[in-house]
Amino acid sequence: MKIYNSLEAFTATGKTIVTLGTFDGVHKGHKTIIDKLIKSSRATGCESVVLTFFPHPRMVLQQDSDIKLLNTMNEKAALLEASGIDHLIVHPFSHAFSRLTADEFVKGILIDKLNIRKIIIGHDHRFGRNRTATLHDLIVFGEEYGFEVEQLSALEVNEVSVSSTKIRNALTEGDISTANSYLGYPYMLTGTVVKGRQLGRTIGYPTANIQISESYKLIPAGGVYVASATVDGKLLKGMMNIGTNPTVGGVAQTIEINFFDYDAGLYGKNLCLQLHERLRDEIKFASTEELKRQLGLDKESSLSWFKSYNL
Structure with missing residues (x-):
């Protein structure tokens, strides 16, 4: 083309x-x-x-x-x-x-x-x-x-x-399954990996912070999603959060993804994230330990989703 x-x-x-x-x-x-x-x-x-x-x-x-x-x-x-x-x-x-x-x-x-x-x-x-x-x-x-x-x-x-x-309505409500059914493919968020606060590393869940330059791009409702991206020809499975990270005092909205079994450097790379399923709302936990426990459950749910679709 x-x-x-x-x-x-x-x-x-x-x-x-x-x-x-x-x-x-x-x-x-x-x-x-x-x-x-x-x-x-x-x-x-x-x-x-x-x-x-x-x-x-x-x-x-x-x-x-x-x-x-x-x-x-x-x-x-x-x-x-x-x-x-x-x-x-x-x-x-x-x-x-x-x-x-x-x-x-x-x-x-x-x-x-x-x-x-x-x-x-x-x-x-x-x-x-x-x-x-x-x-x-x-x-x-x-x-x-x-x-x-x-x-x-x-x-x-x-x-x-x-x-x-x-x-548009489904994405605004966080109903990624309905949105994807009409699209015929997983909804995409494309952006550059930038340096964040690096707080995820301290609790065992390092994340890639995605910066989207196009202000007109529709960002789905906040929450935790099953997501993936292809990097250097390899499918990376993960879980993504759209929100402010209230448990650790965050204020501004961020888009962060934790990839499973991948620790290579991603700073400066342009990633196209595919959103598959929304797991839950973003929650303010009483402690980082509670947050860590929930992230463990989110990871299990995400891996189960990938397994069910043979990905």
Whole structure:
């Protein structure tokens, strides 16, 4: 898959099959669209193109919106690449872009830039300045310029929108199992390992402190989770805490993971954590000894989870 940081960077070498959207989460609903895109491109000998945008349109058009996203751009790109598409265009979304008329968008982008043979889109899709153009208008443009419009059914569109809403709600409530069932993969947190207070070492549970640089990334509800990461090709199993570590006087939120049977240095490494199951709320214990005992139980529960899934 080739990635382009703007429409200007892309040059079509032949006809393309295109879909567009934010694709936040690249969840099961989105994969319905992607599968249609790939199937159609292979059947016609065209190249598949996903056009997405960053920042998220709501970040630009609703500046008071505190929207949290399911993926960072790197996570989204990795998921889309795994799906098998040929080209990913991440175009900077701006007020100027939102002011393109429907005709400017179709002629200037879909025809002149992307050289489309077909576009796959939702039946309720609106586009152009003030989102005034409808699917019917797009079909008319297709007849004029010679491209096909394949629309998703209302059921398929509903699956995409409902999934996104349910995933965000589930993560906010700490229901990682439901979120993962809609995503079709374990929810990810990607960040750099930085030096923390190193208090975990004193009680036998050293942790890697993960710093996520993207402020828009949705962090699930606080608590203890079964989690894993792949480092240098090896799957590392562990347990992760999202919270403030109240037992040892913590205040700021941290994301820390204790890997089992791994003691190599991780500082400075970029890790992609996969969250599998939430074990419990974060608790303020009366002593570090009580905390240590609970961590032992959490480790047993985590190992049992990995064993049950043959990981």
